[in-house]
Amino acid sequence: MNLIKLWHDFLAFFIPGILGYGGGPSSIPLVENEVVGHYHWMDVPEFSKVLALGNALPGPIATKMAGYIGYVVAGVPGLVVGLIASVVPSLILMIVLGNLLYRYKDSPKIKRLTVLIRPIIAVLLGVMAYSFFKDAYESAGWLQPLAIAVVSFVLLEKLKIHPAFVVVAALGYGAIFMAS
Amino acid sequence: MIFLQLFVGFLRAGLLGYGGGPSAIPLVQKEAVEKYKWMTDDEFGDMLAIANALPGPIATKMAGYIGYRKAGWLGVLVAEIATVIPTVLLMMILLLTLSSFENKPWVRGMTHAVVPVVGVMLATMTWQFFSKSQKELGWVKSMAFVAGSFLLIQVLNIHPAIVITVTLVFVLVWPVRSEKSEIVEQGRKAQ
Numbered sequence A: 001m002n003l004i005k006l007w008h009d010f011l012a013f014f015i016p017g018i019l020g021y022g023g024g025p026s027s028i029p030l031v032e033n034e035v036v037g038h039y040h041w042m043d044v045p046e047f048s049k050v051l052a053l054g055n056a057l058p059g060p061i062a063t064k065m066a067g068y069i070g071y072v073v074a075g076v077p078g079l080v081v082g083l084i085a086s087v088v089p090s091l092i093l094m095i096v097l098g099n100l101l102y103r104y105k106d107s108p109k110i111k112r113l114t115v116l117i118r119p120i121i122a123v124l125l126g127v128m129a130y131s132f133f134k135d136a137y138e139s140a141g142w143l144q145p146l147a148i149a150v151v152s153f154v155l156l157e158k159l160k161i162h163p164a165f166v167v168v169a170a171l172g173y174g175a176i177f178m179a180s
Numbered sequence B: 001m002i003f004l005q006l007f008v009g010f011l012r013a014g015l016l017g018y019g020g021g022p023s024a025i026p027l028v029q030k031e032a033v034e035k036y037k038w039m040t041d042d043e044f045g046d047m048l049a050i051a052n053a054l055p056g057p058i059a060t061k062m063a064g065y066i067g068y069r070k071a072g073w074l075g076v077l078v079a080e081i082a083t084v085i086p087t088v089l090l091m092m093i094l095l096l097t098l099s100s101f102e103n104k105p106w107v108r109g110m111t112h113a114v115v116p117v118v119g120v121m122l123a124t125m126t127w128q129f130f131s132k133s134q135k136e137l138g139w140v141k142s143m144a145f146v147a148g149s150f151l152l153i154q155v156l157n158i159h160p161a162i163v164i165t166v167t168l169v170f171v172l173v174w175p176v177r178s179e180k181s182e183i184v185e186q187g188r189k190a191q
Helices: A002-019 A024-038 A044-056 A061-103 A108-140 A143-158 A163-177 B002-016 B021-035 B041-053 B058-096 B105-155 B160-173 B177-190
Strands: none
Touching: A002 A024, A002 A061, A024 A044, A024 A061, A044 A061, A044 B058, A044 B105, A061 B041, A061 B058, A108 A143, A108 B021, A108 B041, A108 B105, A108 B160, A143 A163, A143 B105, A163 B002, A163 B021, A163 B105, B002 B021, B002 B058, B021 B041, B021 B058, B021 B105, B041 B058, B041 B105, B041 B160, B105 B160
């Protein structure tokens, strides 16, 4: 009985992990499909609450959901199985491919790959930066996000302050001045 | 020592990355390239490309790969635990004790304030990647590549994983011209 639960727990997070391209956030609809639609462990409001809290807390989204929902389904073993299912399969692929690339890093082909892949990564990062700014504008208007962006740029890039301090300062500012 | 560094580095990146794994990318770069010098900027870019081309969470793929490169499987374990466990525990404690924590005004304010900071970090990384690419390929070629991949990814909505994979296969299959001419040249010298 418990083993079947754990197996379902594994599948519910293995499938979104292996199908979700573009990082954890893109796998959220897939997780919802398994947790709400397929296994009925939660209804939509419950799932939304977990998602909302996951978004309000730091760290990867996918693992926070897998850990918590796994725990709800099957206790601590469920938590461990949920985390393993969402992390390990893609991690193994990453280590195998990454090491292959690293072993041949001095070959001219890999050097050319590094050069040609860089503009693509620049575009991906640019698109992500845009979506964060858009999100900031939609949730808090333009004035405060712009001010925060300018100040954090000066702190990070001109004064070379570690992002840890800048992020903590932003959190403090937000808690006091942007509470709404 | 390396285990402590891995733990602290990924703990910081995990605890400060608001908005899911992708927002941890600039934080991981700060730790891995600038602070601990585990890898070069180029290696980080390659890692990011593979991580983007593969399915699954980004943050855990980066943590695991860097952990493996620096300290083998134990390194993987340490980096993953630092990335994942603290925030999972935080999530569980809050969900099982406090209700509607996420609706508290000050919690929402915190999340709102940190989003533009992540935006700035990502924009800075975008610029770093672009200016490096411009130095290697020149203005015309790098602009063409940026415009081309923007067109494919944003306008035609082709998945980045496909764009990266096609580029990867193309580069690995297509012969390198300079390599060939070098071999020819060496052959001539030998004669």
